[in-house]
Amino acid sequence: MKIDDQHIAEPGLIVLDITAADEGTLQTVMGSLQQQWATSGISPVRRTPGEPGVTVRMYADVRRQPDPID
Template sequence: MEKIDAQHVSEPGLLVLDTTAGDEETVLAAVAELDRRWATSGSAGVRRVPGEPGVKTRLYVDLLWLSTQVGHSGHRSWPQE
């Protein structure tokens, strides 16, 4: 995964979550659940790393924005890395 940019954690309530699960369905279900609760970037795509178990994804979360504040999907615009 890419290095975390300081702007993504520049204020209280901002998180960068690197998530690993045994399969793509599980990791995407976790992302969807977080998306229902808070403003998130959504999954940046699911990756497999050779020699490591499971699949991985990264998402950005703003705990101060409830998903109802940013629209149905819960997605918020995030600065590009």
């Protein structure tokens, strides 16, 4: 999957490709990351035939704290 230039256009913007054995682990990791930084949120999980585990792509701005929940 190609990374769009806008997702890393400035220092502090990152793209994370995370692979885990199962979807539950990915959900836990994404939830923890979105508590630390402003992120793209919980993203759809991908499976690649012939490769172990499941993968997700998440975008984050490590300069910002997440928006408070009302």
